Amino acid sequence: MLILVINPGSTSTKVAIFENEKKKVQKVLKHPVGELEKFDNLMAQKEFREKAILEFLNDEGYKLEDFDAIACRGGVLPPLKSGTYIVNEEMVRYLKDKSRVQHASNLAAVIGYELSSGKIPVYITDPVSVDEMINEARISGIPEIERLSLAHALNIKAVARKVAFELGKKYEELNMVIAHLGGGISVTAHEKGKMIDVNNANDEGPFSPERTGELPVGDVVKLCFSGKYSRNEIKKMFVGKGGLVAYLGTNDMKKAIELSKSDEHAKLVVEAMAYQIAKEIGGMCVVLKGKVDAIVITGGIANNSNFVEKIKSYIYKFGPIFTIPGEFEMEALALGALRVLKKEEQALVWGEKYEKVE
Numbered sequence: 001m002l003i004l005v006i007n008p009g010s011t012s013t014k015v016a017i018f019e020n021e022k023k024k025v026q027k028v029l030k031h032p033v034g035e036l037e038k039f040d041n042l043m044a045q046k047e048f049r050e051k052a053i054l055e056f057l058n059d060e061g062y063k064l065e066d067f068d069a070i071a072c073r074g075g076v077l078p079p080l081k082s083g084t085y086i087v088n089e090e091m092v093r094y095l096k097d098k099s100r101v102q103h104a105s106n107l108a109a110v111i112g113y114e115l116s117s118g119k120i121p122v123y124i125t126d127p128v129s130v131d132e133m134i135n136e137a138r139i140s141g142i143p144e145i146e147r148l149s150l151a152h153a154l155n156i157k158a159v160a161r162k163v164a165f166e167l168g169k170k171y172e173e174l175n176m177v178i179a180h181l182g183g184g185i186s187v188t189a190h191e192k193g194k195m196i197d198v199n200n201a202n203d204e205g206p207f208s209p210e211r212t213g214e215l216p217v218g219d220v221v222k223l224c225f226s227g228k229y230s231r232n233e234i235k236k237m238f239v240g241k242g243g244l245v246a247y248l249g250t251n252d253m254k255k256a257i258e259l260s261k262s263d264e265h266a267k268l269v270v271e272a273m274a275y276q277i278a279k280e281i282g283g284m285c286v287v288l289k290g291k292v293d294a295i296v297i298t299g300g301i302a303n304n305s306n307f308v309e310k311i312k313s314y315i316y317k318f319g320p321i322f323t324i325p326g327e328f329e330m331e332a333l334a335l336g337a338l339r340v341l342k343k344e345e346q347a348l349v350w351g352e353k354y355e356k357v358e
Helices: 044-062 089-097 106-116 153-165 217-224 233-238 244-248 255-258 264-287 305-315 329-341
Strands: 002-008 014-021 020-029 069-073 084-086 123-125 173-182 185-191 194-198 293-298 321-325
Touching: 002 044, 002 106, 002 329, 014 044, 014 329, 020 044, 020 329, 044 106, 069 329, 084 329, 089 106, 106 123, 123 293, 123 329, 153 173, 153 185, 153 194, 153 293, 153 321, 153 329, 173 264, 185 264, 194 264, 217 233, 244 255, 244 264, 255 264, 255 305, 264 305, 293 305, 305 321
Parallel strands: 002 069, 069 123, 173 293, 293 321
Antiparallel strands: 002 014, 014 020, 084 123, 173 185, 185 194
16 A cells, blocks of 8 residues: 655645555655745645645656555644544635634645545544543633644654553553644643643744744734734734744754854743743643653654753653654554555544534
8 A cells, every 4th residue: 555645834844655554755845934935825835835745756756646545634623533534525625715723734635635636535634623622621711712622633642652652551541741842832731541631832832933822912912903014914923933933033943052052042042942841841730630640742843852951851850751752743644544545444524513522
């Protein structure tokens, strides 16, 4: 079984080719910020990214008709249970026109569906809107606004099972706090196999390489009504041009840390990011009432041991800490599709009226 895996990020598109469980090739197609800024919104980047994927396939000597399936990262859909879903026209329409958050993951299923031309099955597994939050976590303070479960669920769930295996336990037996550190940052609390609380990586929690995280609400209101910025300009300040890139002019964590060695301002910003991540982890330990079997730090930024040590210096007393650098999303997507192709698991069919499982 040959599977093409597509996983768009904020400034890159990861692509891979799997033959059954074996990864034959993987590449990160980098998209310069200057190029992406030419597009009015994320969905407008579709053809730009499709072209890059087709060039990758051509360079590797493959054609689309060679593949048995396309596995895509799931986008911001309404709350749903975890699992593998077949991508249909209704899902594509929703991601294009109705998704409540502009997120790079929304592009994956749309691109995969168009590339398939209806000839190849297209799947998503564990999208960012997997929802297992407890009701207490949903209350925001304003009845009209509900806190949402939007996190890097795919990698987080994969890493949770890896750590459980290391501990000789099942994921469903453990309490964990898992922090995914990438272009966006998700810090999540897991109780006996359920992700019961998350920070919405688009507008909550710590600031990240290109997102602001939580902001003082009063000052945000002043900014919005200042008349200086359009709606889209303000949204880009929050997601895309916030965080490290706003302070230091780069969304590259390696560059930021290197700069911090000689620049006091950069040092302060990097220290503040570690501080905020640690504070969020501490909050999730409280969600679990202090009963924490493991704290897991994962994602691309976890490759930087010096930055991870800054975080650990705040949280080392809260529980055993595991660092799982990188991301395992590509493998998780390929295996999700493969289980369906081998009839080991039945693909779920998504509809807009789909109700999440409590």
